[in-house]
Amino acid sequence: MFRFGEPIYLYLLIVLPVLVILYLYSNYRRRKKIRQYGSPELLMHLMPDVSKYRPDVKFWLVFSALAMVIFMLARPQFGSKMETVKRQGVETVVALDISNSMLAEDVTPSRLEKSKKLISRLVETFNNDKVAMIVFAGEAFTQLPITSDYISAKMFLETITPSLISTQGTDIRGAIDLAMKSFTPNEGVGRAIVLITDGENHEGGAVEAAQEAAKKGVRVFVLGVGSPDGSPIPTGNGSEFRRDKDGNVIVTKLNEQMCQEIAKAGNGMYVRVDNTNNAERALNAEINKLAKADVETQIFTEFDEQFHVLAWIALILLAVDLMILERRNPLFKNVKLFKQD
Template identity: 70%
Template sequence: MFRFEEPAYLYLLILLPLLVAFYLYSNYRRRKAIQKFGDPILMAQLMPDVSRYRPDVKFWFVWAAIGFFSVLLARPQFGSKLETVKRQGVEVMVALDISNSMLAQDVQPSRLEKAKRLMARLVDKMQNDKVGMIVFAGDAFTQLPITNDYISAKMFLETIDPSLISKQGTAIGAAINLATRSFTPQEGVGRAIILITDGENHEGGAMEAVKAATEKGIQVNVLGVGLPDGAPIPVEGTNDYRRDREGNVIVTRLNEQMCQEIAKTGNGIYVRVDNTNNAQKAIISEIDKMAKADVETKVYTEYNEQFQAVAWIILILLLAEMLILERKNPLFRNIHLFSTKKKEQ
């Protein structure tokens, strides 16, 4: 596994485009200054030893060296020893509804985007816990197997949108059954399913799936996204809304009663996700209450420093910059390594 021990130093790379802009501006000012003395072509003939390209090459060598120096300070490392360690935590499977109704904007910026941001903040709060993700509409499938790799979890989260599942609907029962089977076989660890949905177009089988989960000691919590008053469903790429066969605008409403029933049967909590952060605080508090057990996790415990290769690159770049003179060497005046000018016949 590759990592940077001091990644904060990578912010120095922001200086690179600024250096390029400053260098280009300096060249522009220099050309303007030369033009004040006379015709540029005539001035070039009067200064045969002045190279047009060597200063640019020297700058780019220094520029690259500064970039690699930032990487050097960040201390690149490769993991060399993978071990299984035990940490106190719980296992959480998130089942996210990605049906078209989740595009409604009664919760800003939309039900789905609000849910994704809530999940991202939930992952940020995790330390030794494991998390997995399931997405569902008319079907359900695993987006991310249960893991403690929070970086991957947030990357997969960014790719979630309704196009992942073509079959529309809200197969809550299938999502809960899949989540129940997705936990590790480890004994004694606290487990919870977080169902995030607006409850629209319920297809049946949800209560049976919740009861099966609770029999295995899994808590089912529900986050209802949206408002009971509902909102139309935007058609992406247009200013119109989805309509039924008769041409009427479809209004999707939060099925709060069904969400509450699922949470009650699953020995969990129900929280409405609105335009506040109350849902985030409530679900984090509920997870913190769960009994934490030793969760086995594979981690790299030893890392080898890889700065040597970067240091050699920096040294070679700086030596090359020093060996290249800004003026042409009279002995090699007819050799145009840094010019497109051909030798006259």
């Protein structure tokens, strides 16, 4: 397994394209000034010792050396030993509603974006726990199988949009059924389904599915996103909103009654998500109450540092740069491999 021990230093790579832009701009300004004095071809004959290509070569050598130093600071490592370890944790499956109604902006910046931020912060609080992600609208599918890889979980979270599912609707029962299949077979571990939706259930059977989950020891927590007063759904084209077949603006409302019924049937808790962090804190408190069992996980416990390889490459590049002169080497200025007739 490959990883960076200090990945935060990789942000320094942003400097590299800036340096390239500045260098190209500097060359452009230099050529422009040369043209003010006369023909570049004539001036080249008047300055036979000036090299056309060596400054570029020296720049790219230093550029490459700097890139190696940045990667070196990030501490590249290869996993050399894998062990099976036991950790105490719980298993949580997050089921996120991505139907078009979740684009409503009665919660800032929108129901969907607020939900994604909440999930991201929830994952950051996990320690030795496992998480899976399911997205649903008119149907449900697994976005991320259950894992302890929180970095991947947050990466997958960023890719979630309503366009992932073409079938519109809100199949909460399908999401709960799929979530029940996502848990590991480990015994004694606390399990929870976190259902994030605006409660506009169009398929039915959600309460019954939550009851079945509770019978198997899985608690169903429901986070209701939105306002009971409702909000129009933006189309993404300026100030336009979605309309029904009669041309009326569609107003989507948070169905708190439905959310509460599902949470009660699932032996869980209902929390309304607003523009505060109250829902996040309440959910964290409830998940921390779940029984934590020993879960076996295979992880790399030893990593070999690889920065010294990059250090040698950087030193060689800088050494070559020092040996290359800006001007043509006077010892070889009269050597011409190709002569014109």
